[in-house]
Amino acid sequence: MVAAKICGLKTAETVDAAIAGGAFMIGFNFFARSPRSLSPALAGELGQRVPPTIARVGLVVDAGDDEIAAILAEATLDLLQLHGHETPDRVAAVKARFGLPVMKVVSVAEVGDVAAARAYEDVADRLLFDTKPPKSLANALPGGNAISFDWGLLKGAAFRLPWMLAGGLHAGNLAEAVQATGARAVDTSSGVEDRPGEKNVNKIKEFLAVAHSL
Numbered sequence: 267m268v269a270a271k272i273c274g275l276k277t278a279e280t281v282d283a284a285i286a287g288g289a290f291m292i293g294f295n296f297f298a299r300s301p302r303s304l305s306p307a308l309a310g311e312l313g314q315r316v317p318p319t320i321a322r323v324g325l326v327v328d329a330g331d332d333e334i335a336a337i338l339a340e341a342t343l344d345l346l347q348l349h350g351h352e353t354p355d356r357v358a359a360v361k362a363r364f365g366l367p368v369m370k371v372v373s374v375a376e377v378g379d380v381a382a383a384r385a386y387e388d389v390a391d392r393l394l395f396d397t398k399p400p401k402s403l404a405n406a407l408p409g410g411n412a413i414s415f416d417w418g419l420l421k422g423a424a425f426r427l428p429w430m431l432a433g434g435l436h437a438g439n440l441a442e443a444v445q446a447t448g449a450r451a452v453d454t455s456s457g458v459e460d461r462p463g464e465k466n467v468n469k470i471k472e473f474l475a476v477a478h479s480l
């Protein structure tokens with residue numbers, strides 16, 4: 267069984283689908299430019315539907331302390347996903363200031379990017395490997411672009427922290443991605459949508475069923 271996180275949820279119906287399907291984490295996106303972003307107040311409300319066995323993850327991108335504090339004032343979160351260019355020192359500072367575990371996203375395009383994850387092994391609680399947004403993609407988001415990276419780059423890699431795979435994952439490519447990387451946890455956002463920001467409960471269900479079959 268591969269553990270799965272469903273990210274970018276912003277309705278009760280889709281949160282309930284992720285819970286019913288057995289997601290081990292659900293993600294709320296606070297990056298304002300994303301079609302998946304929601305207000306801290308709505309995340310707080312939706313988070314109350316989530317049982318304590320499932321982690322509520324808050325996704326932020328290069329957020330300052332004030333922004334994170336404003337989110338946490340309205341939404342109870344169990345984990346912060348830092349999806350920007352946060353340095354190891356910044357990761358350590360966020361953990362110390364807010365007392366929450368941190369998952370650092372490492373953006374991957376080439377083998378050196380995977381090696382760069384080592385710098386976070388002493389400060390983060392988890393790593394998440396996602397596709398580096400291609401320069402050729404106008405208005406690319408820092409993540410959530412439905413693009414996979416070369417999974418072979420992770421083959422045989424071992425880390426001192428639990429890690430997850432993300433980037434363009436959907437029910438149709440999940441088995442191959444897991445086989446290629448050895449990932450035991452995966453994350454998706456656009457792979458369970460009909461269009462950017464619009465999740466489909468059947469796709470959520472299907473993605474989770476495939477993950478749990480692996």
Ligand SMILES: O=C(O)c1ccccc1N[C@@H]1O[C@H](COP(=O)(O)O)[C@@H](O)[C@H]1O
Pocket residue numbers: 273274293295297300301302325327349396407408409410411412413432433434435453454455456457
């Ligand atoms: O989904 C977004 O809009 C987003 C915006 C800014 C940073 C990260 C974002 N999404 C995260 O990116 C990965 C991969 O997403 P996808 O499956 O390729 O759509 C995942 O962690 C998303 O939560």
